[in-house]
Amino acid sequence: MNGTYGPAGTTASDAGPPGLPVASGRETLREVWRLSRGYRLRLAATGVLGIVSTGVDLIVSVAIGYLVDRVQDGTADLATVLTVTAAMVLSAVLGAAGTALTIVLATRVYHSILAALREELVGHAMALPQHHVERFGTGDLISRSSDDVTAVADAAPAVIPVLTVTAFTIVVSLGGLAALEWPYAAAFAVVLPVYVLAVRWYLRIGLGVYRAERTAMSARAQQILESQRGYATVLGFGIAEQRHRAVMTNSWRVARQSLRARTVLSMLNARLNVGECLSLAAVLVVGFVLIDHNASTVGGATTAMLLVLRLLGPVNQLLLVIDTLQSALASLSRMIGVVTIPISPADVPAQTANTGVRLDEVTFRYSDGPRVLDDITLDIPPGQRVAVVGVSGAGKTTLAGVVAGTHLPQAGKVTRPGRTAMITQEVHVFAGTVRDNLTLAAPGAADHDLHAALEATGAAPILDVLRDGLDTPIGVGGHPLTDAQAQQLALAHLLLTDADLVILDEATAEAGSAHAAQLDRAADAVLAGRTAVVVAHRLSQAATCDRIMVMEHGRIIETGTHGELVDAGGVYAGLWTAWEAGR
Numbered sequence: 127m128n129g130t131y132g133p134a135g136t137t138a139s140d141a142g143p144p145g146l147p148v149a150s151g152r153e154t155l156r157e158v159w160r161l162s163r164g165y166r167l168r169l170a171a172t173g174v175l176g177i178v179s180t181g182v183d184l185i186v187s188v189a190i191g192y193l194v195d196r197v198q199d200g201t202a203d204l205a206t207v208l209t210v211t212a213a214m215v216l217s218a219v220l221g222a223a224g225t226a227l228t229i230v231l232a233t234r235v236y237h238s239i240l241a242a243l244r245e246e247l248v249g250h251a252m253a254l255p256q257h258h259v260e261r262f263g264t265g266d267l268i269s270r271s272s273d274d275v276t277a278v279a280d281a282a283p284a285v286i287p288v289l290t291v292t293a294f295t296i297v298v299s300l301g302g303l304a305a306l307e308w309p310y311a312a313a314f315a316v317v318l319p320v321y322v323l324a325v326r327w328y329l330r331i332g333l334g335v336y337r338a339e340r341t342a343m344s345a346r347a348q349q350i351l352e353s354q355r356g357y358a359t360v361l362g363f364g365i366a367e368q369r370h371r372a373v374m375t376n377s378w379r380v381a382r383q384s385l386r387a388r389t390v391l392s393m394l395n396a397r398l399n400v401g402e403c404l405s406l407a408a409v410l411v412v413g414f415v416l417i418d419h420n421a422s423t424v425g426g427a428t429t430a431m432l433l434v435l436r437l438l439g440p441v442n443q444l445l446l447v448i449d450t451l452q453s454a455l456a457s458l459s460r461m462i463g464v465v466t467i468p469i470s471p472a473d474v475p476a477q478t479a480n481t482g483v484r485l486d487e488v489t490f491r492y493s494d495g496p497r498v499l500d501d502i503t504l505d506i507p508p509g510q511r512v513a514v515v516g517v518s519g520a521g522k523t524t525l526a527g528v529v530a531g532t533h534l535p536q537a538g539k540v541t542r543p544g545r546t547a548m549i550t551q552e553v554h555v556f557a558g559t560v561r562d563n564l565t566l567a568a569p570g571a572a573d574h575d576l577h578a579a580l581e582a583t584g585a586a587p588i589l590d591v592l593r594d595g596l597d598t599p600i601g602v603g604g605h606p607l608t609d610a611q612a613q614q615l616a617l618a619h620l621l622l623t624d625a626d627l628v629i630l631d632e633a634t635a636e637a638g639s640a641h642a643a644q645l646d647r648a649a650d651a652v653l654a655g656r657t658a659v660v661v662a663h664r665l666s667q668a669a670t671c672d673r674i675m676v677m678e679h680g681r682i683i684e685t686g687t688h689g690e691l692v693d694a695g696g697v698y699a700g701l702w703t704a705w706e707a708g709r
């Protein structure tokens with residue numbers, strides 16, 4: 127594991143629950159350097175433009191010094207003043223234009239690299255085995271791919287102009303001071319440690335404070351998410367008050383961390399004021415001594431003061447945006463932390479060209495809980511449709527997850543075809559049009575394919591009630607769909623993906639209802655000609671499968687066709703009798 131787990135830089139009391147890894151400074155730099163691969167030429171060109179623009183801009187300070195000397199020795203005439211003024215205006219305009227262009231170019235590269243990182247983050251998060259995500263908490267993952275990305279993106283307008291201007295101004299101004307008279311550069315250099323110490327103090331304290339703030343925000347997001355997801359449970363157990371208190375506690379933690387961050391910022395400001403005062407005084411004293419010894423002119427001292435003043439502005443601004451920079455860096459290290467989680471080959475189930483499924487002595491448990499799947503071995507030949515039945519809690523959904531590859535077994539081996547698709551009990555409708563939802567995993571599908579899939583799964587009538595047919599927005603903010611419609615749409619989507627192996631773990635539908643019959647027909651259309659594992663909540667569905675596996679306490683206790691199992695008079699026969707009686 128590359129990253130360090132848990133919120134770096136926080137005290138035990140701040141830490142909250144263990145989270146996804148946070149990348150160290152070195153890892154963050156390495157990853158950013160790697161991501162910048164395609165942009166390095168542009169970055170170099172931006173650097174050259176920045177240095178030239180800053181150099182042109184500094185001509186103003188030199189020109190003012192020159193004018194002071196000409197006025198002092200009485201050689202300044204109107205033509206000289208006008209020429210120097212024109213040169214100053216021109217250099218100021220060219221310098222400003224060049225700096226603006228530098229900032230635009232730097233911002234583009236910044237956002238391109240950020241977009242590449244976000245793509246990698248989302249891709250990596252999707253590839254993480256579900257048990258990883260469950261262990262660390264989806265709230266943290268969501269916070270990193272939303273809040274943290276926003277923090278890094280929002281930092282751009284504040285940070286990039288200052289970073290670009292400061293970096294080039296420091297280099298060019300120090301060079302200018304040294305070229306003027308080295309003692310001027312030395313005077314500034316003597317005060318530089320005050321700034322260095324201020325920055326080091328802030329980096330030492332600030333980074334930890336900002337990470338703690340972000341971590342507290344993640345914990346709060348996780349709390350709120352869990353309370354919302356488990357709303358029915360919260361109401362059912364009457365624990366709303368308790369959940370409310372937990373969210374309040376986390377919100378206070380966020381408030382405390384934010385207060386700490388702002389206090390640290392005020393203390394930084396005080397240090398900056400001291401630095402500014404000392405640098406101006408140092409250059410003034412050096413200028414006085416040099417003029418006194420005829421080693422510099424008044425114009426030279428004026429230029430030196432102007433250069434130092436120019437230097438102080440960006441340096442102070444840089445330290446002030448370190449606030450935003452720190453926050454962005456903390457977010458960046460959290461984003462990169464996800465990217466650096468290695469996905470070992472063991473996390474990816476073995477794939478086979480064969481379209482069948484094989485499980486060899488598979489054992490699975492959730493975290494440190496008891497075994498939910500206990501030494502399961504099974505072989506599903508290509509094209510066979512297998513139903514998994516059993517009482518609630520027997521391990522059916524878990525088995526489906528292991529076959530689909532979303533759960534990684536602790537022991538044993540799973541082999542499945544590459545093109546696998548699954549419908550779980552929670553069908554999610556993405557915000558977008560019906561077409562967007564249907565083509566998510568089948569981007570090349572034409573409209574007539576979409577209509578055919580909807581027809582085959584009995585979902586075509588959904589379009590009749592939608593104003594713009596396939597173009598109607600659904601999901602969050604769009605036309606609301608019933609659970610049954612969402613499920614039918616998911617089945618149509620599954621049909622379009624043309625997977626070799628289909629795993630169905632649909633939500634239960636009341637036996638004998640029109641909805642149940644509809645879903646059975648839709649499932650039939652989707653499963654035709656494919657290898658399939660069906661978690662059969664309706665035994666009518668199991669009865670039509672080629673083979674039935676009965677699960678109990680994480681083990682397969684019976685297997686056979688519907689007829690064989692009914693005749694055998696075992697557990698399945700009992701379930702079937704109860705089912706028939708309930709219809």
Ligand SMILES: Nc1ncnc2c1ncn2[C@@H]1O[C@H](COP(=O)(O)OP(=O)(O)OP(=O)(O)O)[C@@H](O)[C@H]1O
Nearest residue numbers: 260492495498516517518519520521522523524525
């Ligand atoms: N995410 C989880 N974390 C911890 N334990 C879990 C998790 N999901 C399921 N379990 C436990 O694993 C066992 C098997 O659950 P599973 O959902 O696989 O059973 P099932 O047969 O599909 O039940 P149902 O028909 O009610 O969906 C149960 O004891 C359940 O409490």
